[in-house]
Amino acid sequence: MRAxxxxxxxxxxxxGSMSPHMKxxxxxxxxxxxxxxLARLPYRPEFVGDITTGVLHGGIVTTLLDTTGGAxxxxxxxxxxxxxxxxxxIDYLRPSVPGRSLVxxxxxxxxxxxxxxxxxxxxxxQESDPVAAMAATYMLHTQIxxxxxxx
Amino acid sequence: MRAxxxxxxxxxxxxGSMSPHMKxxxxxxxxxxxxxxLARLPYRPEFVGDITTGVLHGGIVTTLLDTTGGAxxxxxxxxxxxxxxxxxxIDYLRPSVPGRSLVxxxxxxxxxxxxxxxxxxxxxxQESDPVAAMAATYMLHTQIxxxxxxx
Amino acid sequence: MRAxxxxxxxxxxxxGSMSPHMKxxxxxxxxxxxxxxLARLPYRPEFVGDITTGVLHGGIVTTLLDTTGGAxxxxxxxxxxxxxxxxxxIDYLRPSVPGRSLVxxxxxxxxxxxxxxxxxxxxxxQESDPVAAMAATYMLHTQIxxxxxxx
Amino acid sequence: MRAxxxxxxxxxxxxGSMSPHMKxxxxxxxxxxxxxxLARLPYRPEFVGDITTGVLHGGIVTTLLDTTGGAxxxxxxxxxxxxxxxxxxIDYLRPSVPGRSLVxxxxxxxxxxxxxxxxxxxxxxQESDPVAAMAATYMLHTQIxxxxxxx
Numbered sequence: 286m287r288a289x290x291x292x293x294x295x296x297x298x299x300x301g302s303m304s305p306h307m308k309x310x311x312x313x314x315x316x317x318x319x320x321x322x323l324a325r326l327p328y329r330p331e332f333v334g335d336i337t338t339g340v341l342h343g344g345i346v347t348t349l350l351d352t353t354g355g356a357x358x359x360x361x362x363x364x365x366x367x368x369x370x371x372x373x374x375i376d377y378l379r380p381s382v383p384g385r386s387l388v389x390x391x392x393x394x395x396x397x398x399x400x401x402x403x404x405x406x407x408x409x410x411q412e413s414d415p416v417a418a419m420a421a422t423y424m425l426h427t428q429i430x431x432x433x434x435x436x
Numbered sequence: 437m438r439a440x441x442x443x444x445x446x447x448x449x450x451x452g453s454m455s456p457h458m459k460x461x462x463x464x465x466x467x468x469x470x471x472x473x474l475a476r477l478p479y480r481p482e483f484v485g486d487i488t489t490g491v492l493h494g495g496i497v498t499t500l501l502d503t504t505g506g507a508x509x510x511x512x513x514x515x516x517x518x519x520x521x522x523x524x525x526i527d528y529l530r531p532s533v534p535g536r537s538l539v540x541x542x543x544x545x546x547x548x549x550x551x552x553x554x555x556x557x558x559x560x561x562q563e564s565d566p567v568a569a570m571a572a573t574y575m576l577h578t579q580i581x582x583x584x585x586x587x
Numbered sequence: 588m589r590a591x592x593x594x595x596x597x598x599x600x601x602x603g604s605m606s607p608h609m610k611x612x613x614x615x616x617x618x619x620x621x622x623x624x625l626a627r628l629p630y631r632p633e634f635v636g637d638i639t640t641g642v643l644h645g646g647i648v649t650t651l652l653d654t655t656g657g658a659x660x661x662x663x664x665x666x667x668x669x670x671x672x673x674x675x676x677i678d679y680l681r682p683s684v685p686g687r688s689l690v691x692x693x694x695x696x697x698x699x700x701x702x703x704x705x706x707x708x709x710x711x712x713q714e715s716d717p718v719a720a721m722a723a724t725y726m727l728h729t730q731i732x733x734x735x736x737x738x
Numbered sequence: 739m740r741a742x743x744x745x746x747x748x749x750x751x752x753x754g755s756m757s758p759h760m761k762x763x764x765x766x767x768x769x770x771x772x773x774x775x776l777a778r779l780p781y782r783p784e785f786v787g788d789i790t791t792g793v794l795h796g797g798i799v800t801t802l803l804d805t806t807g808g809a810x811x812x813x814x815x816x817x818x819x820x821x822x823x824x825x826x827x828i829d830y831l832r833p834s835v836p837g838r839s840l841v842x843x844x845x846x847x848x849x850x851x852x853x854x855x856x857x858x859x860x861x862x863x864q865e866s867d868p869v870a871a872m873a874a875t876y877m878l879h880t881q882i883x884x885x886x887x888x889x
Contacts, residue, residue, distance in 0.1 A: 305484040306493035333456040342457035343502050343521050348495025369528065370494050371702065372674065372724060374827045374873060376523040376855055378848050395831050395868075399701055400673065400726070402829055402871065404857070415848075418855065420827060420873050422674060422724075424702070522853065523825060523875060525676045525722060527704055529697050546680050546717075550852055551824065551877070553678055553720065555706070566697075569704065571676060571722050573825060573875075575853070607786040608795035635758040644759035645823050646801025653796050672796050674829040679822065 293317040293360050300356050310345070312352055320361030320393040324353040327386045339383030343417075346387065346407050347375050350419040353389040358401040358423045361393035366425050371400070373421035381416045385409035391419070399425055444468040444511050451507050461496070463503055471512030471544040475504040478537045490534030494568075497538065497558050498526050501570040504540040509552040509574045512544035517576050522551070524572035532567045536560035542570070550576055595619040595662050602658050612647070614654055622663030622695040626655040629688045641685030645719075648689065648709050649677050652721040655691040660703040660725045663695035668727050673702070675723035683718045687711035693721070701727050746770040746813050753809050760805055763798070767806075773814030773846040777806040780839045792836030796870075799840065799860050800828050803872040806842040811854040811876045814846035819878050824853070826874035834869045838862035844872070852878055 289297060297314040301307040310332070315323040326332070326349045334342030351370055358368055381387060390412065391405030401423045406415035440448060448465040452458040461483070466474040477483070477500045485493030502521055509519055532538060541563065542556030552574045557566035591599060599616040603609040612634070617625040628634070628651045636644030653672055660670055683689060692714065693707030703725045708717035742750060750767040754760040763785070768776040779785075779802045787795030804823055811821055834840060843865065844858030854876045859868035 303487050304493060305482055305487055306496065307485075309482045331456055331460045334458075336454055336456055342455060342499065343524075344495060344499025345457065347498045347502070347524070348493065351494050351498070369531075370526075372525065372527040373494075373498070374523065374525045374676065376873060376875065377521050378855060379850075380520075394871075397832075402831060404871065404873075418847075418857065418873065420829060420857075420871065422829065525827065527722060527724065529704060530699075545720075548681075553680060555720065555722075569696075569706065569722065571678060571706075571720065573678065605789050606795060607784055607789060608798065609787075611784045633758055633762045636760075638756050638758060644757060644801065645804050645826075646797060647759065649800045649804070649826070650795065650797025653800070671833075672828075672830050674827065675796075675800070676825060676827045678825040682822075 289316060289318055296356060296359050300359070307352055310348065312349065314356055315388070317356055317360045320357055321390070322353045322357035322360060323388065323390050324349065324356065325386055325388050328384050338380065340380040341387065343377060346377070346381070346417045347373070349387055349389045350375065350391060350405055350407055350417065351421065354391040354403040354405060354419070354421045355423060357391045357393045357403055357405070358396070361396055361401065362425070367427045368401070368423045368425050369427045371422045371424045373419060376418045378415055378417055381409045387416070396425075401425060440467060440469055447507060447510050451510070458503055461499065463500070465507055466539070468507055468511045471508055472541070473504050473508035473511060474539065474541050475500065475507065476537055476539050479535050489531065492532040492538065494528060497528070497532070497568050498524070500538055500540045501526065501542065501556055501558055501568065502572065504542040505554040505556060505570070505572045506574060508542045508544045508554055508556070509547070512547055512552065513576070518578045519552070519574045519576050520578045522573045522575045524570060527569045529566055529568055532560050538567070552576060591618060591620055598658060598661050602661070609654055612650065614651070616658055617690070619658055619662045622659055623692070624655050624659035624662060625690065625692050626651065626658065627688055627690050630686050640682065642682040643689065645679060648679070648683070648719045649675070651689055651691045652677065652693065652707055652709055652719065653723065656693040656705040656707060656721070656723045657725065659693045659695045659705055659707070660698070663698055663703065664727070669729045670703070670725045670727050671729045673724045673726045675721060678720045680717055680719055683711050689718070703727060742769060742771055749809060749812050753812070763801065765802070765805055767809055768841070770809055770813045773810055774843070775806045775810035775813060776841065776843050777802065777809065778839055778841050781837050791833065793833040794840065796830060799830070799834070799870045800826070802840055802842045803828065803844065803858055803860055803870065804874065807844040807856040807858060807872065807874045808876060810844045810846045810856055810858070811849070814849055814854065815878070820880045821854070821876045821878050822880045824875045824877045826872060829871045831868055831870055834862050840869070854878060
């Protein structure tokens, strides 16, 4: 496994801490290398969407994927810029397993002057059995920083 | 404005309360009539995505839209069934205004035997100037209830 | 019904004719007013996706919606610019009826400096019973003109 | 490279031929193994979206991806079933190169009782530099066969 660059380390350390919502939910970047971000949310009873099953609320899954994608995009750029999620698609593949933390792996696989493209998955046990899949685009150089991917 | 039916009233009253995450974030259904749901989240400092601007985190916007869509689908059906968000697309149109609560309006405009289709918007001031637009499909009669739209 | 402006009339007349594919498939703009485009494709045996049913191929439905959206965006702008479809989501709601021409209605409901947002439907009989729903974003001021929405 | 199974070979041979639209545009399956389909469309002047650049129309790219996804899903199943595209998202990454045929690679990475999930790309030169990315879901066991993925 490659080590994070100095730039990626700064992003990984500061990204979650600038967003009250990300701090509140316990968002944590595990690794961030060359446009690929691995990040995690803990399992918490307050994230449950259905009290009878203990399954996570879909909004939690989407929040993790959206934020992880923003970090992946920043890592893929040469210098820090303002960015904002432009649009995002989530496919929910199966219910999450109660009690397990949720991990997202998102890569920025293409960037143009103004747009970055990402795709990723969220899983709770094995990467080969994901809970959700995502595709999202992020706008670069936004004048007013927007929240989703701008912690 | 038409009154809610008895079935819609029951959904509106119980929908948010079965989900710990929805209770935690303060989700509230304003009205639910014939497959159209209007719902609200309060503005809270803990929902902020960017501490320098006070703008809401995109995940909060998506969570509201996903849940409002689930309620709209239930209202469009003749009897309660288990349902789960299958996939969802969000377009972020502009940053939210700090301090304003967020309102979503989602309609279920088509249902087949197994799938319900919805579209909606989220806004913080005027419905004509939305913060985000969404399109989502929900799977009906799911065997294991999943979280996003199954409170 | 309002009349088309001179600018809209020019777009409506020239839009389809600059694209060999649109000419080939018989794309025709019915009306184009203030960012809302109504356009049509004829039913042709060569567009059929399933020989046993006569139902149109989904790619034909998407092609009509994508192109109609491009025209709607142009109409919403003050002056002609290069544009390209950035991403597009289609929900297929039901099979089309064999023998019926396909009509799309797409509106550009939001534009920023670089991005235009659209939503629309395609139908073959009544607008209230659509065949497909779409949401798409278009990039404005593209340096190299791309095909989908660049007639 | 593994060989196609007998079931995959039958699909690969018959898939395009049942759809007049796919025959018309020259759709051809290159390989189909275990839920992964590689397919091709030739470059033809009639597919051009912009006469000034020779770039393919976006609808052609989408048509190829949608159909390739349908074949991938069939290959992932144990026995032939009726299927229909439910929804599809395309991200357009760059203009295609005039004169080059278009290749799509789509994998079915998850199937449930009623839904199959796919993702893929289209490219004209190198798989590492795609023209478009897609994510699509297909409905299985549809009662009335629909066109997009029902050859």
